[in-house]
Amino acid sequence: MKELNYLNKYFYKYRTKFLLGLGFIILSKVFATVPAVIVRWAINYVTESYNRTSTEGIEKIFFQTDNFTYNIAMAGLAIIGLAILSGLFLYFQRQTIIGTSRLIEFDLKNEIYEHYQTLPLSFYRKNNTGDLLARVSEDVSNVRMYLGPAVMYILDLIVLFAVTVPIMFFANAKLTLYVLLPLPVLALSIFLIENLIVKKSLAIQKELSALSTYSQESFSGIRVTKSFVREDKISQGFAEASEVYKAKSLELARVNAFFFPVILALIGLSTIMVLYVGGNELIEGRLHYGNIPEFFLYINRLTWPVASLGWTTSLVQKAEASQGRINEFLKTKTDIISQKNFSKNLQGEVEFENVSLVYPDTGITALNGVSFKVKAGESLAIIGGTGSGKSSIANLMVRLYDSTHGSIKIDNVPIRDYDIQSLRAQCGYVPQDVFLFSDSIRNNIAFGSLFIGENQVIQAAKDADLYQNIIEFPEKFDTILGERGITLSGGQKQRLSIARAISRSPKILILDDCLSAVDTKTENTILNNLKKIMKDRTTIIISHRASSVKLADQIIVLENGEVAEKGNHESLMKLNGIYKTLYTKQLEEESKV
Incomplete structure (x- = not known):
């Protein structure tokens, strides 16, 4: 239960509702148990043929006259009335406790989702989307089953035993022991079978997930499948995956088929014991006729709650595992935090001073000793080949990552001092992956x-x-x-x-290779429009195409995460270096087109 301790704050938050639910459980069980006593009294009353000596004590509440029909009718009406009251409070019990579990489910989902929003980009690179969704949906649903049904059935069983067992012992201690004897075996059997069902169900879910993933990829890549005439191969793969899923489902069906016969057999064992032991007690005069059906009713009342104990235990185990997975993410804290929560209207001056970046999730060095300065309202173009570190600079500027070494300043203020929300709100970022x-x-x-x-x-x-x-x-x-x-x-x-x-x-506009999918004519149109947008606004243009960066006030060329060349278009062309080679090559390719 260690992992589930995290939920104690929700039990405390909704303590009034849980206590109210407990009250409804007590009332429901009291009203559900008393009819068995009335049945015993009524049968004794009938079998003893108006023998008033048998109607001692509390029985006089129900049998105050010698009118046989009236007395039996009153007993029947009392049983019906108590059943209605028991059902009514059972409804309130379920509505209160199950409804509260839904409220906690709502709170927990929102807590997890809000926590997701605070986690850094490195977290999302390490964890796949399916796992993130599973924890906020499937795992939270498993936890809700603990908060609602499991808690309700556990309280229900405790109250039921507290109310029923003393009455049973008062009626006949020996018969009570024989009735209770098979119940632990029943609970253990259900627990073992339920655990097996859970394992089989998890295996089926895994196969279903694989089948769904296969189908999704097949449909998403249908264009490629048809182009390479691989429909038969894809269909064969689906059939093989379906065969595995079918086999797992049949295994679960066999286990489920074993479930109810075991329950019915153990219930039957309790019934046989009541008949045999109760019959002997009746013959020897230590038991009244009414006690036999009374104990049959007790068996009916006790069996299913005890049987549910195995199922409830499995719910708690699943919730423990699911809450552990949830806690793993909730304990993950972001390292992208503001040191001073500084907030102001940006002018847009950006300075990188000997900045290096090693991605924490991969250990890859993306930038090494990068330095540049862009005055407010000016534009900087960053050009380089694939993997040169261009996009890493954009990630650092909006603090999706923090630099490993060096200093980044905006308006002469360290970027880590800014309130993150305020900083990002004044930046316009066009990512490479749209x-x-x-x-x-x-x-x-x-x-x-x-x-x-x-x-x-x-x-x-x-x-x-x-x-x-x-x-x-x-x-x-x-x-x-x-x-x-x-x-x-x-x-x-x-x-x-x-x-x-x-x-x-935005005060700072960051364009991360955002024109790679447009033709040259559209690119020129957008760049001409950007001239107006870039005016009095700091603009960082990241591209692998030289034609996209020639209008910038200054250009830096990255190679292997380091600044290889720096200057404007004219000065870099005079260097006869990487920039000129790249620019000339791209012009030649465009002229051929």
């Missing part, structure tokens, strides 16, 4: 700002050279994009990402 939401074009453009008008959305689309494409759609700005923006072409996705960044009027 991500669009399954929402309207308007909402995707306006995503970067809380307060943005229609005119700003339209202007951002025009500046990104996307407006003409948008108005050609039937729904225009209300067009809903598919998953990850599948409705748009690669170039349109990049331009929409640019529009999203510039719509918030």
Whole structure:
């Protein structure tokens, strides 16, 4: 239960509801147990044929006259009334405790999700999306089963024994012992079978997950599958995965088929014991006729709660494992924190001083001793080959990562002193890997700002050279994009990402290779529009294409994470170095096209 101790704060938060639920359980069990006593009294009353000597003590409450029909009718009405009250409080019990577990599930999901938002990018690089979703959905659902059904059934069983067993001992101690004897065996049997069911179910879930993943990849890559005429191969793979899933499902079906016969056999054993032992006690005069059906009712009342104990134990075990997985992530803390929570309106001066970066999740050195300075309102272009460290600079500027060595300053203030939310809110970042939401074009453009008008959305689309494409759609700005923006072409996705960044009027604009999917003509149009946007705004243009960076005030060339060349377009061309070679080669390729 160590991992589940984390949930104690929720038990305390909703303690009133749990205590109320416990009260309903007590009332429900009292009203459910008393009818067995009334049945005993009524049968004794009938069998002793109006023998008033048998109606001693509390029985006079029900049998105050000699009218046989009236007395039996009153007993029947009492049983019906108590059953209704028991059912009513059972409803309140479930509504209170199960409902409270749903409230805690809601709180826990929100807590995990909010915690996810605080974790650094390195966390998401180490953990796959499926695992993140599983912990906030499947694992939380397992925990809820502990908070609701498991807690309710445990309390239910404790109260049931506390109410019923004393009455049974008072009626006949020997018969009570024989009734209780098979119950531990029943609980243990259910526990063992339930554990086996859980293992088989987990194996099936694993196979189902593999089958779903295979199907998703097949459908996502259907274009490649058809192009290479591999439909038969893909179908064969699906059939093999389905065969494994079928075998696991049949194994579970066999275990489930064994489940109820075991329960019924043990219940039958208790019934036989009551008949045999109770019959002997009745013959010897130590038991009344009414005690036999009374104990049958007790068996009925006790068997299923005890049987559920094995299932409940399995729920607790699953919840323990799931909460452990949840705690693992909740204990993960971000190392991207603000040292002083400094907040101000940025001017946009950026300075890197001997900055190095080693990615914590891979140990790869991305940057080594990089230094440059960009004055407020100026533009810097960063160019280099794949893996040279260009995108790492963008990651550092918006503090998705922190540098391993060196200093980064914005407006002469160390970047680690800024309030992270304030810093990022004044930066417009267009990542290399474009991500669009399954929402309207308007909402995707306006995503970067809380307060943005229609005119700003339209202007951002025009500046990104996307407006003409948008108005050609039937729904225009209300067009809903598919998953990850599948409705748009690669170039349109990049331009929409640019529009999203510039719509918030950032002080610092970071364009991370955001024109790689557009043609030269569109690139020139966007760059000409960016001239106006870049005015009085610090702009960092990251690209592997020299044509995208020639308009910048200064250019640095990265190679293997280090600054190989630095200057403007003219000075770098005179160096006859990496930049000129790259620029000339790209011009030749474009001229051939």
